[in-house]
Amino acid sequence: MQKENWNDAIKDITLPDEEVRQAALARWNQLAKPLHGMGKLEETIARIAAIQGTIHPLIDKKGIVILCADNGIVKEGVSQTGDEVTAVVAGNFLSGQTSVCKMAKAAGADVLPYDIGIRTDVKGLTRTPYKISCGTNNFLREPAMTRKETIQAIHIGMQIVKERKQEGYEILATGEMGIGNTTTSSAVACSLTGEPVEVMTGRGAGLSDKGLTRKKAVIREGLDKWRPDPSDVVDVLSKVGGLDLAGLAGVFLGCAKYQIPAVLDGFISSVAALAAARIHPAVRNYLFASHCSKEPAHARILKELGMEAPLCLEMALGEGTGACALFPLLDMAMAVYEEMSSFDDIQIAQYEEFTT
Template sequence: MPETIWENEIKQIRLPDEEVRKASLTRWNHLAKPLHGMGALETMLARIAGIQGRLHPSLQKKGIVVLCADNGIVKEGVSQTGAEVTAVVAGNFLTGQTSVCKMAKVAGADILPYDIGILTDVEGLTKAEYKISCGTKDFLEEPAMTREEVVRAILTGMKIVKERKAQGYEILATGEMGIGNTTTSSAVACALTGEAAGVMTGRGAGLSDEGLIRKKEVITEGLARRNPDPSDPVDILAKVGGLDIAGLTGVFLGCARYQVPAVLDGFISSVAALAAVRIEPKVKEYLFASHRSKEPAHNRILEELGLEAVLDLGMALGEGTGACALFPLLDMAMTVYEEMSSFDDIQVEQYKEYTS
């Protein structure tokens, strides 16, 4: 039954309004500045206009959805810290004591954290309607999740977007917290792209050389044992993924379903975005790549998505920090778009478009 509900929801996904997007680009061209002078910010804002279906879009209410979950694969020595750190950091989202909380305050965005699969409950955060289970299994020993758990996580992600859209959120960024989730995301990335673990695996939060070797071995062996179906993203997520990745897959599907611009953070959320696009290709039209992270496979995933990151800052923090960094740029672009004089206003001849 859950999978039927999810499939019915996906059928409702529609493409953004192309006429509005084109009209927005025309408006940009009439502003008293060099044509395309603001580069990618112009095309991004035009895409947002198309998604919202209005020539004058709004980004007043911004949210960062942070999904928190633990991963059984941590027991294989693939991370520098233990699983207990997930719950500690997740709790800090409630008190504003994380990096993304500090950044979001400056960017005028709300932090929206969820316990979708932390090993222990976190007071003030854990709610039964969003929590799928207390972490995943060790995918070296058995599948990380059941198919039903993955579908429930995807539906939960979609539910979160529906609720936040009803509360007036106009754009959502994505973040995650979960020790071991660069291992699960690398494994999912390998299965989705066919690349080897050696290509798709980085140091995460700071592994030693020995730790990185172990991480690659675990992913390679885990994929061989679980043998996920490369044509079935749900099977991949169930066998080697994580609850945060599955939930974020649902968030991206939900953003497309409910017509909300979705800002990717780094490698982990980008892998979830790729899973969502493999499930429903139209999701791509709702995605915005914020930055290029230090994880070696992030660029490969962005290429697979056909997206260009706006920022390249060498960030490797997670939590939605890179996605949050894009918000002020979008706000500045919005101010130019809405308040800049046109060529007609200043009685100056408009720039002409020349093609090479």
């Protein structure tokens, strides 16, 4: 990073407890089932145990942190709808009338929306100190944000996690709402990975062929104009990113700092996770992929993070819906892990592990 000293903010980030992870894996092997019969869910629960520092982790209190913000780049015709939709959907989070609200109710999770930068205030949602500005700039005309605003958004994301940790949340999923944020995410992804615009840009919420062509041209022009420095995450986010992306990067940093498992949603939150991991590599150890979305670059970003999504459902909703879809699987895995009899309990010999 340049100019800013991040040591005070992230100096407490450490790796999860590897001894606890190994002990949790050993516990899985003692349960009266075929070895590794629960597949990747066994490693997932073991990682959660390591993060919480106990062989008996808890994921009963679940939250979905949703950061809402508008993007000035919408003025360039990169989305099918106008940015007035952001405020409408954000308001619907409060009334429970969104896809993620319905899914969260079924999954036993709380929806936790924040206005971090919607163009207009939303009654019941807009609060200080979370809102930084009324949207970002059009990054074809000027940088999306100042460095100060970007850093403020990152710190607010971390503060949100601290507050939710104090309230007893044991696992957090991530979501976002902001018209135009697949454009900002693609721009940030191109800068951080070096991949071409054509690889990293999809149709978002349903662009036509003409709209997609325009979107790619806008991203290419913005990157050519501002030349964001991939070694400086704040530079990238401030020039072509968004307040939701910067805030989500802070959420992932906060989850690492306060030792809370963080479940990624789709392409947008995964790009934010990559930004966080570039700020502090240990963040990767606190991240859990949920699904691989229809956005073509999502799989590429997950690969960059060294992650593989357990669900491939061709979802394209955002809001944290894909992350929420993972929660019931985790609950089922925890039920097996905590409640199933061991080989000793039923007095039969344990399976032997054979390697090839």
